Amino acid sequence: MTGLLLAIEGGDGAGKATAAAEVAAQLNAAGRSATVLSFPRYAETLGGHVLGEYLGGRLPHAASPRAIATLYALDRFESAAVIAEATARHEVVVFDRYIASNMAYQAAQVGPGEARDLMGWIARLEVEQFGLPLPDLSLYLDTPVEVARGLILRKRKRSYTDEALDTYEADMALQARVRANYAAMAAEGLLGRWATVSTLADGALRSPREIAGEIVGLLV
């Protein structure tokens, strides 16, 4: 079996983990084997461990966006065998964040004139140099920053920090730039095919079941 790779993307607290789990559950219930891989893999890889230290504020924050991007890419590179195994065993592999997260977040740390170059650099590092597979579909989960912040505060404690908001989550201006980067990547089809799904309808949060149902409907 060669699994279809579906990357769920979006800002912090957009509802990615919830949507990824629900998409896999709906597919499995319909007899289509699916699994979820969530990045970063904090506890499983060296890159993930160092990132946990970074996001928890225990490393110097003067590190350049390229250095940080390399750690996220390393976490996926170290996971190549796990990705290959999941792809071999399942019809659909759902990524809770993938390469586009690195592009959206690191490009949000540099000036607008540098953002494009950095996105291209990250895509080449991950796909050409590290040999990671391109996703078949990147799904941008569109949740306004204020709604996402409310959802982050509902999360359970994370492994890498005691704070309610980690380094990136606390920075609202950064979250707004991340959203703009995702919208641009989706519009231009960077890394391949994109679709956008809104988590709100008439100003209210849609149920995870409804959001996932729309996503499953996009998988042909």
Ligand SMILES: Nc1ncnc2c1ncn2[C@@H]1O[C@H](COP(=O)(O)OP(=O)(O)O)[C@@H](O)[C@H]1O
């Ligand atoms: N559609 C939804 N309706 C209600 N609560 C949600 C929905 N999506 C996510 N949540 C809740 O919001 C919080 C953050 O969601 P999560 O999926 O962990 O976001 P992300 O992975 O994008 O950071 C969790 O407590 C989750 O249960």
Ligand SMILES: Cc1cn([C@H]2C[C@H](O)[C@@H](COP(=O)(O)OP(=O)(O)O)O2)c(=O)[nH]c1=O
């Ligand atoms: C996977 C990935 C995440 N990130 C960022 C986005 C998030 O702000 C942060 C942590 O990822 P996140 O998925 O939010 O972890 P958790 O749900 O445990 O808080 O890392 C990147 O910058 N590049 C990447 O490749």
